[in-house]
Amino acid sequence: MKFDPRLVTTKAELRAAVAELRAARRTIGLVPTMGALHRGHTSLVEASRARCTATVATIFVNPTQFGPNEDYARYPRTLEADLAMLSAAGADLVFAPSRDEVYGPRHSTYCIVERASEPLEGRVRPTHFRGVATVVLKLLNLVTPQVAFFGQKDYQQTLVIRRMVEDLDVPVEIVVCATIREPDGLAMSSRNAYLSADERRRATALYRTLRLGQDLFDQATMKPQAIVDEMRAVIEAEGEVEIDYLVLADPESLEPVRELQRDTVALVAARVGKTRLIDNMIYSRRMKAEG
Numbered sequence: 447m448k449f450d451p452r453l454v455t456t457k458a459e460l461r462a463a464v465a466e467l468r469a470a471r472r473t474i475g476l477v478p479t480m481g482a483l484h485r486g487h488t489s490l491v492e493a494s495r496a497r498c499t500a501t502v503a504t505i506f507v508n509p510t511q512f513g514p515n516e517d518y519a520r521y522p523r524t525l526e527a528d529l530a531m532l533s534a535a536g537a538d539l540v541f542a543p544s545r546d547e548v549y550g551p552r553h554s555t556y557c558i559v560e561r562a563s564e565p566l567e568g569r570v571r572p573t574h575f576r577g578v579a580t581v582v583l584k585l586l587n588l589v590t591p592q593v594a595f596f597g598q599k600d601y602q603q604t605l606v607i608r609r610m611v612e613d614l615d616v617p618v619e620i621v622v623c624a625t626i627r628e629p630d631g632l633a634m635s636s637r638n639a640y641l642s643a644d645e646r647r648r649a650t651a652l653y654r655t656l657r658l659g660q661d662l663f664d665q666a667t668m669k670p671q672a673i674v675d676e677m678r679a680v681i682e683a684e685g686e687v688e689i690d691y692l693v694l695a696d697p698e699s700l701e702p703v704r705e706l707q708r709d710t711v712a713l714v715a716a717r718v719g720k721t722r723l724i725d726n727m728i729y730s731r732r733m734k735a736e737g
């Protein structure tokens with residue numbers, strides 16, 4: 447028989463359920479999601495179960511992180527299937543609130559993480575990380591987990607959340623889990639459901655370009671800008687895939703790198719038809735002394 451997580455929809459129920467877990471001395475892991483779950487999400491639940499003795503998953507399509515012309519209204523909402531997946535993955539408690547439950551009518555406070563929020567995604571989606579940081583801070587305050595789990599898939603988001611937690615002294619450990627991919631390399635994403643069969647095929651260009659970048663980085667014979675040019679060519683050859691950005695950046699500052707450095711993150715965002723996809727890969731070079 448499947449393990450049944452408890453479903454709560456109000457903040458009061460959530461706080462009461464969390465109090466029970468705390469009274470039972472459980473170590474709480476938090477997995478925030480927007481639902482339309484896939485194996486990327488359940489990998490976070492598994493990571494939480496490996497570290498913690500109670501896992502709280504949240505399902506909330508957060509309106510404040512969507513821009514006015516983005517896909518808030520049509521974002522996939524699949525609560526029944528999500529609950530079945532969380533049940534199979536072994537979550538203990540699921541918080542799936544309504545919009546009004548999370549944001550009261552007089553809500554007017556937002557968490558702005560300067561600098562980390564500004565480049566890349568921040569330039570294309572200027573209010574996105576304000577919404578992300580605000581909702582994550584609210585969830586951390588409601589659930590008071592010891593550990594919270596996020597995917598590397600949203601690399602800049604992990605930097606924003608780490609900075610917020612450090613700057614605001616939030617007593618939680620942030621764990622970042624590897625990106626889960628389809629067999630052909632496409633990073634799993636709830637937005638992949640928007641892709642037509644043809645777009646789905648083109649979408650693999652993001653992974654292919656990141657792999658090419660990895661090879662060129664490992665060869666260490668080209669400057670970053672030349673590598674980026676080769677990477678762009680992979681996507682441009684695909685046609686009908688519009689690049690928003692494609693950079694080799696410093697993993698902490700997200701500043702584009704001018705010379706090859708030991709650790710570099712490649713980040714790409716592109717539109718395939720109407721669907722905007724992001725992906726990234728961390729390139730790490732062993733120094734000669736390490737063999």
Ligand code: AMP
Nearest residue numbers: 479480481486596597599600625626634
């Ligand atoms: P979302 O529902 O898209 O807001 O994602 C919720 C959490 O799942 C975030 O921490 C994401 O980074 C993470 N996530 C989404 N897709 C993946 C993936 N393919 N692999 C690992 N984590 C993911």
